[in-house]
Amino acid sequence: MKIAVVGTGYVGLVTGTCLSESGHHVTCVDVDEKKIATLREGGIPIYEPGLEELVRRNARERRLAFTTSLAAAMRDTEVVFIAVGTPPGETGEADLTHVLTAAEQVGRAIERYTVVVNKSTVPVGSCERVREVVARSARAEFDVVSNPEFLKEGSAVDDFMRPDRVVVGVASERARQVMADLYQPFVRTEQPILFMDPRSAELTKYAANAMLATRISFMNDVAALCERLGCDVDQVRRGMGSDRRIGYPFLFPGVGFGGSCFPKDVRAVMTMARQLGLDFDLLRAVERVNERQKRLLFDKAVKHFGALAGKRCALWGLAFKPKTDDMREAPALTLAQLLAGAGAEVVAHDPVAAEVARPLLGPHVRLAGEPYAAAEGADALFLVTEWNEFRAPDYERLGQIMRGKVLFDGRNVWDAARARAAGFTYFGVGRPAA
Ligand code: UDX
Numbered sequence: 211m212k213i214a215v216v217g218t219g220y221v222g223l224v225t226g227t228c229l230s231e232s233g234h235h236v237t238c239v240d241v242d243e244k245k246i247a248t249l250r251e252g253g254i255p256i257y258e259p260g261l262e263e264l265v266r267r268n269a270r271e272r273r274l275a276f277t278t279s280l281a282a283a284m285r286d287t288e289v290v291f292i293a294v295g296t297p298p299g300e301t302g303e304a305d306l307t308h309v310l311t312a313a314e315q316v317g318r319a320i321e322r323y324t325v326v327v328n329k330s331t332v333p334v335g336s337c338e339r340v341r342e343v344v345a346r347s348a349r350a351e352f353d354v355v356s357n358p359e360f361l362k363e364g365s366a367v368d369d370f371m372r373p374d375r376v377v378v379g380v381a382s383e384r385a386r387q388v389m390a391d392l393y394q395p396f397v398r399t400e401q402p403i404l405f406m407d408p409r410s411a412e413l414t415k416y417a418a419n420a421m422l423a424t425r426i427s428f429m430n431d432v433a434a435l436c437e438r439l440g441c442d443v444d445q446v447r448r449g450m451g452s453d454r455r456i457g458y459p460f461l462f463p464g465v466g467f468g469g470s471c472f473p474k475d476v477r478a479v480m481t482m483a484r485q486l487g488l489d490f491d492l493l494r495a496v497e498r499v500n501e502r503q504k505r506l507l508f509d510k511a512v513k514h515f516g517a518l519a520g521k522r523c524a525l526w527g528l529a530f531k532p533k534t535d536d537m538r539e540a541p542a543l544t545l546a547q548l549l550a551g552a553g554a555e556v557v558a559h560d561p562v563a564a565e566v567a568r569p570l571l572g573p574h575v576r577l578a579g580e581p582y583a584a585a586e587g588a589d590a591l592f593l594v595t596e597w598n599e600f601r602a603p604d605y606e607r608l609g610q611i612m613r614g615k616v617l618f619d620g621r622n623v624w625d626a627a628r629a630r631a632a633g634f635t636y637f638g639v640g641r642p643a644a
Pocket of ligand 1: 359360361362363364419422426459460461462463464465466467468469470471472530531
């Protein structure tokens with residue numbers, strides 16, 4: 211098939227590249243000339259494991275191309291994906307400006323039957339709005355379908371290649387067949403394509419993200435209970451997750467959820483509900499718990515040290531989660547700002563996100579090129595993002611180079627017993643005190 215993808219952000223670039231990998235001819239379009247130039251040279255504008263090799267190979271084998279001209283990309287195209295950004299608008303609901311602009315341009319370029327696929331996360335009813343906009347100028351028949359994306363940053367390629375499911379909201383049989391053919395290489399009996407009406411597909415994405423965010427805030431509250439009751443949240447989590455109705459994933463307490471999706475989607479669902487006269491109180495609590503959780507390590511540090519002025523604090527990890535350089539709503543930003551605001555000296559290291567983080571952290575936070583260089587002379591070390599290289603630290607070495615011996619493990623990845631045996635005061639999240 212010949213496919214065009216509008217928008218080369220996370221979703222668009224992964225979608226286009228993975229579809230070309232399955233043999234389709236894909237042209238990715240973006241208004242950002244610099245981005246397109248980088249992609250044409252075989253570089254990628256984001257950090258995503260495995261993606262760069264796929265881009266290069268498929269470009270070399272002429273199944274994947276990049277352009278700034280939407281009209282050129284859409285010549286003879288059967289399917290066009292709209293995968294442009296939907297930042298939160300003033301009310302908290304997703305801003306559809308980019309989506310509708312793309313829809314308008316797509317409409318002008320349609321000259322044969324085309325399936326227009328909405329990949330961006332959009333409010334319920336957007337499919338219909340896109341259809342109206344495309345209809346103004348399309349010169350041939352078309353269908354608009356909703357196909358929300360569930361990929362996770364850091365494992366986006368794998369998530370696309372082996373999805374748990376593909377959700378397609380579609381009203382026409384013809385478009386349904388096109389989408390079935392398109393996704394055939396990626397689905398299995400247990401990981402099916404779920405066809406449904408477009409509005410339900412649009413809500414599915416929001417509801418899934420809001421549910422996952424709820425699980426995390428729930429566990430962060432369970433962790434707070436554990437700390438007060440002297441329980442171990444790791445054990446409680448295992449005990450809960452083994453119930454098949456609950457399951458293990460997304461039950462890890464930590465420093466709060468961040469990223470481009472959960473915070474924004476939780477707010478979007480609340481806004482949607484409010485506009486309909488409903489109160490989604492549960493999500494208000496999810497958000498409140500998350501705000502508290504982003505302060506958790508700071509509050510623990512204040513409790514331990516009293517005043518933080520003059521204390522040197524080392525941060526391991528800045529990105530909102532490992533395997534990405536994404537700093538959007540990263541809990542590390544809150545922590546660094548609170549520490550610096552209290553007069554502490556903050557030195558941070560992140561294996562990938564340092565450059566993206568630098569302008570966001572401000573002048574009071576120093577960056578170190580290496581984890582132990584960040585810890586040098588520190589009174590306390592904070593683990594914020596659980597990158598693999600931080601999981602098994604050399605406690606002896608840390609003991610020698612740090613000024614104080616205090617560890618705040620925001621992800622419960624360190625061995626508390628070993629850390630304590632090496633002379634450290636250890637604080638986790640929902641783990642028992644020594
Ligand atoms: C999420 C959804 O998982 C994905 O389906 C959707 O398409 C986009 O949003 P992503 O933002 O890439 O993906 O990250 P994810 O791995 O889901 O993690 C989100 C946040 O939750 C991170 O800050 C992470 O640290 C936190 N988290 C996750 C926890 O605190 N505990 C957990 O158990 C899991």
